[in-house]
Amino acid sequence: MTFDEARALFPVLEEVAFLNAGTMGPLPRPMVEAIAEEHEAELRRGRGGEPFFERSLALRAEVRARLAGLLGVRTEHLALVVSTTEACNIVLAGLGLQPGDEVLTSDEEHFGLLGALAVSGAEIRVAPAGALHEAVSERTKVVAGSHISWVSGNSLGLDRVKAETGLPVLVDGAQSVGAIPVDASAFDFYTVSCQKWLCGPAATGALYVRDPDGLQVRFPSYFSQASHQPDGSFELSPGAGRFDTAWLGSPSLVGLAAAVDCAPDWRYEGIVRAAAACRRRLAARFEVLTEPDQ
Secondary structure, three states: OOHHHHHHOOHHHHOOOOOOOOOOOOOOHHHHHHHHHHHHHHHHHOOOOHHHHHHHHHHHHHHHHHHHHHHOOOHHHEEEEOOHHHHHHHHHHHOOOOOOOEEEEEOOOOHHHHHHHHOOOOEEEEEOOOOHHHHOOOOEEEEEEEOEOOOOOOEOOHHHHHHHHOOOEEEEOOOOEOOEOOOHHHOOEEEEEOOOOOOOOOOOEEEEEOOHHHOOOOOOOHHHEEEEOOOOOEEEOOHHHHHOOOOOOHHHHHHHHHHHHHOOOOHHHHHHHHHHHHHHHHHHHHHHHOOOOO
16 A cells, blocks of 8 residues: 555545544544445344344454454453543453552543542552653552653653563553554553544444453443353453443444554554654754744
């Protein structure tokens, strides 16, 4: 896929310079077409019966595998959720934190993580971004922060924190997946917002869990149980699928698969080149502005 071919997938770029993928990525035409086709099929076939449910479950498995491939993890360690915020709540509630437990975070976090931290029951300590590895104390139970800061665009060095301390690390990956190569297996928990840099449908996300058996299910969904009893007691589903939270509609699933497939193989190299070009132009402009009498 050439640059021009990739650009043509996003009609919005014919109108504006779209610079807000950190909130909601631009819509690729193949994704919208796939969603429309799926809606039309459901309009005609209805949403019920064994074929419908079998197809829906197969689509879940397909999307789970695609996202796991992007994160460099095994499929059975990935849950399908609707947002990074939801994923952060799942993890922090499931850890069973108590008063006196310390969670270390940075001073550049989004409320999607901060809100979940605030109600976790733990004591929250805030350290300067980029210095988390220096702020870990004997009381620190968990380190939680962004892979890429939504404030500065810088890496917070969470890989170093994990390597040096061995502590559980929860990563807010809202600004990383789709923008940079990611190996989520280096961490304990990694969250994904698919509507951002992956340019997927709204209300789609994922959560990587290194050890599903080590995290409690505090918000059970239909997908949490392999079987259940009349009193509500249930046997847990295997793997991270027990943390799946919602029945994502087939249109969203086919749309997300199409969006992931839209990304060219050279996207990360292209981002690096574009960032370098912007840096050079800004540097040149700065030099002009700081010349005498300018």
